[in-house]
Amino acid sequence: MGNLQKENLNFLIIEDSTDDALLLINNLKKSGIKLVYEIVDNEKDFKEKITSNAYDVIIDDFNVPGFDGPDALKVLKEYNKDIPFIVVSGSLSSDEVIEILKSGAHDYIDKNNLTRLSHAVLREITEAKIRAEKKQYELDLINSAKTLEKAFEQTIETISIILEKKDPYTSGHQKRVAILAAEIAKLLGFSMEEQKKIYYTSLIHDIGKIVLPISILSKPNKLSHIEIDMIKTHPIEGYEILKNNDFLKPFGEIIYQHHERLNGSGYPVGLKNSEILIEAKIIAVADVFEAMLSHRPYRPALGIKQAIAELKKNRGILYDCQAVDACIKLFLEKGFNF
Numbered sequence: 001m002g003n004l005q006k007e008n009l010n011f012l013i014i015e016d017s018t019d020d021a022l023l024l025i026n027n028l029k030k031s032g033i034k035l036v037y038e039i040v041d042n043e044k045d046f047k048e049k050i051t052s053n054a055y056d057v058i059i060d061d062f063n064v065p066g067f068d069g070p071d072a073l074k075v076l077k078e079y080n081k082d083i084p085f086i087v088v089s090g091s092l093s094s095d096e097v098i099e100i101l102k103s104g105a106h107d108y109i110d111k112n113n114l115t116r117l118s119h120a121v122l123r124e125i126t127e128a129k130i131r132a133e134k135k136q137y138e139l140d141l142i143n144s145a146k147t148l149e150k151a152f153e154q155t156i157e158t159i160s161i162i163l164e165k166k167d168p169y170t171s172g173h174q175k176r177v178a179i180l181a182a183e184i185a186k187l188l189g190f191s192m193e194e195q196k197k198i199y200y201t202s203l204i205h206d207i208g209k210i211v212l213p214i215s216i217l218s219k220p221n222k223l224s225h226i227e228i229d230m231i232k233t234h235p236i237e238g239y240e241i242l243k244n245n246d247f248l249k250p251f252g253e254i255i256y257q258h259h260e261r262l263n264g265s266g267y268p269v270g271l272k273n274s275e276i277l278i279e280a281k282i283i284a285v286a287d288v289f290e291a292m293l294s295h296r297p298y299r300p301a302l303g304i305k306q307a308i309a310e311l312k313k314n315r316g317i318l319y320d321c322q323a324v325d326a327c328i329k330l331f332l333e334k335g336f337n338f
Contacts, residue, residue, distance in 0.1 A: 009125065011037040012049055012083075014060040014072055024059055024088060024117070031118030043067050047075060055083050056125050062089040062100070073104045082131060084124035088117065152247060153200070160203040166210055167217045173290060176338045178202035180327070181286035183336060187326040188282075198279050201251045205258050205283055208237030232267045235259055254279045258287060261318040281320035285311065285327050288319070290338075304331060 011028075015021040021039050028035060038053075040046045041064055049055075058076075062069040069087050076083060087100055090111035097108045106127075107120045160174050182199040190198070209217060212234065216227050223231065235256050242252030257280035260266035262273050266284075292307035308328055315324045330336035 009033060009035045009056040009121075010054065011035050012046075012053075012055045012058045013037055013039045014041065014046065014058065014064055014067070015039055016041040016061065016064045020061065020111075024114070027114045028118055028121065033118055033121065041067065043071060043075065046072060047079070050076070050079060050081055050083070056128075057084040057086065057121055059121075060085060060087050060105075062087045063091060069100050069105065070103055073100075077104065082128060084121070084128050086117075086120055086124060088114075156200045156203050159207060163204065163206060163210060166214065167206075173294060174203050174206060176290045176294075177205065177283065177286045179338065180290060180330070180336075181283050183330055184282050184286060184323055184326045185279075187330060187334075188322055194279075197250070198254075198282055201254045201279060202283050202286065204238075204251065205255050205287065206234060206238070207241055207255065208234030208239070210241075211237050232259070236268050253277065254283065256280075258283045260284070262320065263317055265318065278320070282323045285319050285323040289327055293338075308332075 011025075013021045013024065015024075018039065021037075025035070025037055038049060040049055043066075046067065058072070060069050060072055073085060076085065085105050086107045086109060087097075087105045088109045088111050092100070092108065101108065106124045109117050109120060163174065164172070178199045181202045182195045185195045185198045209231075212230060216223065216230060219227070235258060239252040239256040242248040242255070245252075254277055256268070257271060257276050259268070260271040260276045260280060261284070262276070262281075264270045264272040289307050289311060292302040292310060293304060294301055308331070311319060311324045311328060315321055
């Protein structure tokens, strides 16, 4: 507080009596407070002042005709101004004092006893600065989090692009799966954060294929049993790539399961039903559906009718019922398309 007494503090006084305002000013100056001040006695002038100037503190007479304390506090709230507001009056009952403090005033000083005024002013200005610093710190944290999230998203996008460079025949596959999986999650009522998690996991769900030979990934005819077994290692490889990254490990666990099937016929370990993460179930449906709609080196695109028929045929057997229903609804009722 000592440093504040060396500064020129900016006061706004709500008072209809110049003599009473000067009484307050002289009291503060005698206490060693350096200040400049302006006086207002109506709402119009008050609004104009607080929007065009920065005040360290507001002192309010409370009973200014046509513009009392509660009126001034409402204006401050309306304009989102956090300025220390001290009521100085000699005519308030204890109930009125309690009410004005509940309304947002920071302190009440009896006009007939101003010994506490300077201390209250310095204290409230200090606390206002602490609140402002805390608010700025919180804003900085939010901005840092947003910057980190953006960097994270760009990293995922970069990984996805690298994978598509490795396997040009599935170019765009992961992006389309990500879009569809996120839309399925949205239709199922997942939160925005959960939708994002599914979207970004889908963008790199085939990351494990980066270790496979390009000759297998781009082979224009049927794969051998050995080659198929190699392909089936990509969920494991994907998990291994991500497992030591604190941010990406949860994605790795979903990627590990995205080829599992409800009846245990999937890979890499044959998980069943509730053993499979819901995110993996959703990505599995989006992955299979998108693959059937897309051209591959070993076959042409199968078309939406055949893709829907496959989902219906294996609904509840291979694929999660809710995810299947949402996927079909998106295409047949919601007009969804890539």
